[in-house]
Ligand SMILES: Nc1ncnc2c1ncn2[C@@H]1O[C@H](COP(=O)(O)OP(=O)(O)OP(=O)(O)O)[C@@H](O)[C@H]1O
């Protein structure tokens with residue numbers, strides 16, 4: 001077996017030398033400055049760092065939702081950075097699940113319809129029981145027919161998680177999935193993510209500000225000013241908090 | 252404070268006020284033109300006036316004015332609602348910052364007033380030009396005295412501006428209730444405007460309008476053949492009143508009609524159709540506000556065209572011939588003006604409704620839909636919207652013109668000018684689908700990661 005195929009087999013996603021900047025007031029503000037990172041199959045990674053450090057931007061680039069200015073993104077053997085828009089959209093639909101920091105749901109659709117949506121777009125029709133089970137797993141049994149406006153922020157977030165999980169993505173990205181939840185519901189969600197990683201071989205990448213949430217992951221990446229500055233394996237809540245304090249930023 | 256805020260909102264979101272400005276401009280222009288025409292035969296001898304063909308300038312202006320002025324203000328009210336929708340979130344935020352409902356109402360009134368002031372001069376100029384052109388055309392057809400001429404338009408313009416101002420300000424107070432009625436937090440949570448079930452008051456009003464419309468239909472149907480003119484007037488008025496009923500009962504009607512239509516759609520197009528159906532169901536009110544102007548535009552024009560067609564058949568003969576020809580020319584002119592109003596209302600509505608779905612489109616793209624996929628759903632939704640509008644407009648046309656035909660010819664089957672009606676339907680679809688697609692394309696210009704979240 002040569003080295004390229006073993007890399008492909010081993011890593012669900014990897015990125016090399018990612019640069020991304022935004023234009024603001026006539027000049028380019030760098031947000032990512034050369035991020036190189038790999039995600040082993042079936043692992044759970046937490047990304048942490050101060051507000052504005054580029055976590056969301058990194059996640060968008062890794063999920064093929066934003067194009068880096070420079071650098072490469074790979075999902076297994078697929079060169080994401082080189083794919084044309086349409087092929088990328090198709091591939092993303094099949095391989096990637098995403099839970100956004102905010103505005104996750106189609107406001108006109110019911111909870112169940114929102115969960116069905118990606119499958120529908122891929123030309124499948126998810127079974128009714130699958131949708132119901134997915135909602136039940138995030139504690140929303142019986143809420144199938146409600147629309148986002150009738151759900152709390154945390155409940156909306158959970159519908160988004162159900163949607164991300166129902167298509168059984170190979171890689172699941174979640175941007176502060178527990179940010180709007182109380183501790184009990186948050187822990188429930190984290191157990192759910194942990195479970196999909198352990199039992200379904202999903203690769204999960206989660207952004208969080210909460211050291212206790214990060215402790216559920218296999219590894220923590222610390223991002224500051226668009227650079228990866230530290231990596232913790234088998235993190236504990238205490239260890240993560242200390243590492244963050246060492247950055248001199250986050251409370 | 253509110254005056255500054257009113258002005259800054261206008262400057263910050265000029266696009267949100269474009270439709271309102273266009274509608275108010277046309278309202279000022281119409282009233283100015285009609286007023287100027289009314290005064291045109293001053294100083295013309297009674298003998299000269301007596302030689303003219305047709306019903307006389309005063310009656311022409313009256314008939315022309317009645318419907319167009321009503322429609323003008325209906326459209327102004329509609330566009331005002333959308334100007335409010337554009338800034339719904341800002342206003343809701345203001346309310347959480349302890350702005351009183353009175354202040355919000357005042358803010359909206361100032362905005363409406365300011366818009367009228369901005370369009371008054373160009374509207375008056377447009378009205379004066381239109382009055383001159385119309386007078387020349389009428390004189391050419393010997394329907395106005397050769398010595399009639401447009402005197403000073405200033406009084407007419409003054410009255411037009413004042414009337415438009417009054418209506419706009421009153422309408423602003425009414426629409427303000429949309430933001431001031433819910434509690435501040437509820438208003439903020441519902442950032443693009445509420446999508447509640449229609450209230451009891453609204454349904455009662457719809458029922459009242461429906462009853463009024465039905466009475467007018469009966470009035471039209473029972474006129475003796477000698478009173479065809481009266482029957483025609485009752486028919487048009489009935490159409491307008493029934494369309495108001497449609498507007499009031501819009502959310503309910505669209506829900507009723509979308510359900511079976513959506514089921515078909517989902518079966519035929521499991522991907523695009525399913526999405527369009529889900530979106531349309533979830534937003535009965537949004538759909539209704541897009542359907543109403545289309546129903547108005549097509550219902551009124553088709554009623555007018557069919558009434559004229561039926562009347563022509565009923566009075567086909569030498570004496571009526573000339574009158575009917577000029578009469579139908581007048582109807583054509585009126586049709587053109589109504590079309591203008593309808594187009595403004597339709598475009599404003601669609602641009603606003605599609606534009607505010609920016610985040611939805613971004614989300615769909617992030618979930619793996621391509622731009623083309625999203626546009627396909629939008630096109631389908633727009634086509635459905637047009638179809639619903641045509642259906643409702645067509646139903647109103649059938650009811651009213653059937654009654655007219657019964658009065659004029661004794662048969663409830665009117666003479667339908669198929670060509671004109673096909674053109675009206677085509678215009679509705681051609682206005683709806685490309686407008687929605689263009690608005691959606693603009694809404695998707697920014698990368699989805701920037702628009703969502
Ligand atoms: N579309 C955009 N246009 C301009 N600047 C942007 C855009 N998106 C993000 N930025 C900027 O990029 C920087 C990083 O943003 P990003 O959303 O990645 O931060 P983050 O680490 O996720 O922060 P938070 O913890 O607050 O969510 C910020 O300074 C932000 O202002």
Ligand SMILES: [Mg+2]
Nearest residue numbers: 055056101175
């Ligand atoms: Mg973020």
